[in-house]
Amino acid sequence: MKNIIITGGAGFIGSHVVRLFVNKYPDYKIINLDKLTYAGNLANLKDIEDKPNYKFVKMDICDFDGVLTLMQDEKVDGIIHLAAESHVDRSIKDPFTFAQTNVMGTLSLLQAAKAYWESLPEKYEGKRFYHISTDEVYGALQMTHPEGIEPPFTTKASSGKHHLAYGEKFFTEDLKYQPHSPYSAAKASSDHFVRAFHDTFGMPTIVTNCSNNYGPYQFPEKLIPLFINNIRHRKPLPVYGKGENVRDWLYVVDHARAIDTIFHEGKIAETYNIGGFNEWKNIDIIRVLINTVDRLLGRPEGADMDLITYVTDRAGHDLRYAIDSSKLQRELGWEPSLQFEEGIEKTVRWYLDNQEWMDNVTSGDYMKYYNDMYANR
Ligand code: NAD
Ligand code: DAU
DSSP states (O other): OOEEEEETTTSHHHHHHHHHHHHHOTTSEEEEEEOOOTTOOGGGGTTTTTOTTEEEEEOOTTOHHHHHHHHHHHTOOEEEEOOSOOOHHHHHHOHHHHIIIIIIIHHHHHHHHHHHHHTSTTTTTTOEEEEEEEGGGGOOOOOOOTTOOOSSEEEEOTTSOEEEESSSOOBOTTSOOOOOSHHHHHHHHHHHHHHHHHHHHOOOEEEEEEOEEESTTOOTTSHHHHHHHHHHTTOOEEEETTSOOEEEEEEHHHHHHHHHHHHHHOOTTOEEEEOOSOEEEHHHHHHHHHHHHHHHTTSOTTTTGGGEEEEOOOTTOOOBOOBOOHHHHHHHOOOOSSOHHHHHHHHHHHHHHTHHHHHHHHHTHHHHHHHHHTTTO
């Protein structure tokens, strides 16, 4: 694989994937294809933007002709597809945009890849279409224990490792899809299209479903960066419902490492779940964030607990997500490199040390700067 398009490379996870590939594979050409929506920010890639094996192209994945021409010009043999509308709350307000980008955009990208690769003498040989998806397609899990023990309790993954969990069931690759939000419904639909292109046309596809990511460069509409910034400014922390919902958190660089492993070594037509067996109730994570920000800012630890403000719950709020990533660990040897305590400390430090990045995003200045720069390209 030499010429790779990474879609959504200016976003949160995409920027970490682009950085990893550009630095690790100097002989690959990495093309970051991104529309630069509100979630795309080229400041996320400042450290690699001048590397000779990196190229940015401002393009919508829905632009079939544009993508096909780019694939032909760059002789693209791999696509890692992350571009999407990604925020559940926005999908509740504006589902059309989610269907347009996540469903039609993915279909358009598949059609362009099919048209180009089928025009080549070798056709699909040595090619790969890797689609990045979410654990939310599986729906929501309950918080139960067969013997009625109060969660969290220690349990054993199918890999044999012990970890803390809030229920006895996990998302495994063979589970039926049961999406609840317009976001997860659109992602589920895009997953089905990707698999259909393998089954119908023989396209070499892979799908992965990952749990909640956290780390540097995440847009501050998502829980962790939003709350770190609010604690810094002593603004209220809007906790949905009772804060009892459980999410399974993975450091974003570990997700990027998994994507690298799977892109190179994953089996065609397979699905891999990615997660770190790291379940947390929202309210517990929020307390950790408050203590960490307070400590790093030299305030008395816990001084900002009174910022916690319970607000109306998110509509259709999924109770618990928990990924079983044993298959990936067993078959491809991937394991998360960071413990959560270490990852969250690094993350809080990063946001506090990069206040200019945060201020540019919250003021909207980042949009103006890059939109002007790429207006005519
Ligand atoms: P993000 O919202 O931070 O970034 C999305 C990127 O896609 C942005 O750069 C945006 O400009 C670009 N984009 C949006 N619409 C586009 C279009 N029509 N054409 C081209 N580019 C477009 O998202 P993220 O959190 O980095 O998520 C990336 C992918 O990973 C998504 O597919 C998401 O579903 C999946 N995922 C995210 C998480 C998570 O916790 N954030 C977990 C599992 C899976
Ligand atoms: O599970 C993977 C998914 O994780 C990804 O597919 C999505 O793209 C990503 O956005 C994320 O979805 P969530 O809805 O779980 O993430 P979010 O950060 O929006 O919310 C995390 C939890 O915190 C969730 O239970 C809702 C709650 N929350 C969130 C916000 C923004 C609050 O209580 N208050 C808030 O202000």
